[in-house]
Amino acid sequence: KAGVTQTPRYLIKTRGQQVTLSCSPISGHRSVSWYQQTPGQGLQFLFEYFSETQRNKGNFPGRFSGRQFSNSRSEMNVSTLELGDSALYLCASSLMGTGKETQYFGPGTRLLVL
Amino acid sequence: GESVGLHLPTLSVQEGDNSIINCAYSNSASDYFIWYKQESGKGPQFIIDIRSNMDKRQGQRVTVLLNKTVKHLSLQIAATQPGDSAVYFCAENILYQGAQKLVFGQGTRLTINP
Numbered sequence: 144k145a146g147v148t149q150t151p152r153y154l155i156k157t158r159g160q161q162v163t164l165s166c167s168p169i170s171g172h173r174s175v176s177w178y179q180q181t182p183g184q185g186l187q188f189l190f191e192y193f194s195e196t197q198r199n200k201g202n203f204p205g206r207f208s209g210r211q212f213s214n215s216r217s218e219m220n221v222s223t224l225e226l227g228d229s230a231l232y233l234c235a236s237s238l239m240g241t242g243k244e245t246q247y248f249g250p251g252t253r254l255l256v257l
Numbered sequence: 258g259e260s261v262g263l264h265l266p267t268l269s270v271q272e273g274d275n276s277i278i279n280c281a282y283s284n285s286a287s288d289y290f291i292w293y294k295q296e297s298g299k300g301p302q303f304i305i306d307i308r309s310n311m312d313k314r315q316g317q318r319v320t321v322l323l324n325k326t327v328k329h330l331s332l333q334i335a336a337t338q339p340g341d342s343a344v345y346f347c348a349e350n351i352l353y354q355g356a357q358k359l360v361f362g363q364g365t366r367l368t369i370n371p
Contacts, residue, residue, distance in 0.1 A: 147300075149300075174357070176357070176358065176359070178359070185361060185363055185364065186301075186346065186348075186359075186361040188358040188359060188360070191356050191357060191358060193356070198354070198355060198356030199353055199354055199355075199356035199357070199358055201358070233300050233301070235359070237357070240356060240357045241352075241357065242288075242289060242350050242351065242352035242356075242357035243288070243289050243308070243350070244289075244350075245291060245303055245306055246291070246350070246357075246359060247303060248293070248300035248301045248302070248303075249300050250298075250299055250300045251299075251300045
């Protein structure tokens with residue numbers, strides 16, 4: 144079974160631009176979560192989607208948004224990019240998002256904001 | 258923040274020795290815990306998990322211990338190999354507002370000396 148895939152793997156943007164990242168979960172997984180990883184803050188939860196609905200959101204500004212499609216694929220969008228948005232963005236999928244099952248991570252998208 | 262990445266602890270061990278990586282978690286109501294391994298340039302990789310109704314679980318060369326009294330997890334790696342060099346994170350899988358999210362520890366960098 145293929146793992147979680149994320150595209151693109153690397154991105155360079157400038158301040159003020161916006162960016163869209165994509166995540167395809169493991170086949171059959173319906174819960175998709177997004178995390179931001181930086182050297183200073185570690186791994187921080189962004190949001191979780193299940194059946195095209197955002198069920199949970201972390202402590203990030205409204206510039207960070209996402210969505211999930213009927214095939215469980217998910218995208219996240221960051222608008223008006225700031226230098227501090229430079230990070231590794233990780234997507235994780237699990238079967239139903241019950242809190243009692245493993246979340247499997249993709250390789251991440253490394254975003255650099257100049 | 259929920260996951261503090263500053264001052265990443267480092268553990269150096271000789272190849273062939275056993276390693277013990279420790280982690281404190283925050284939520285006494287958490288009932289599912291996961292250890293992840295993250296190699297440079299990659300996403301976190303699942304190693305082993307444990308539920309709160311257990312205090313020990315063994316995998317291949319790895320053992321996780323859970324002490325709920327003091328909210329402490331440990332990961333033991335037997336006969337460490339060069340391929341074990343990575344950053345190791347513990348994570349609590351928390352149910353929040355009916356949806357799951359992972360709260361990560363700060364991580365420990367494991368270095369294997371030949």
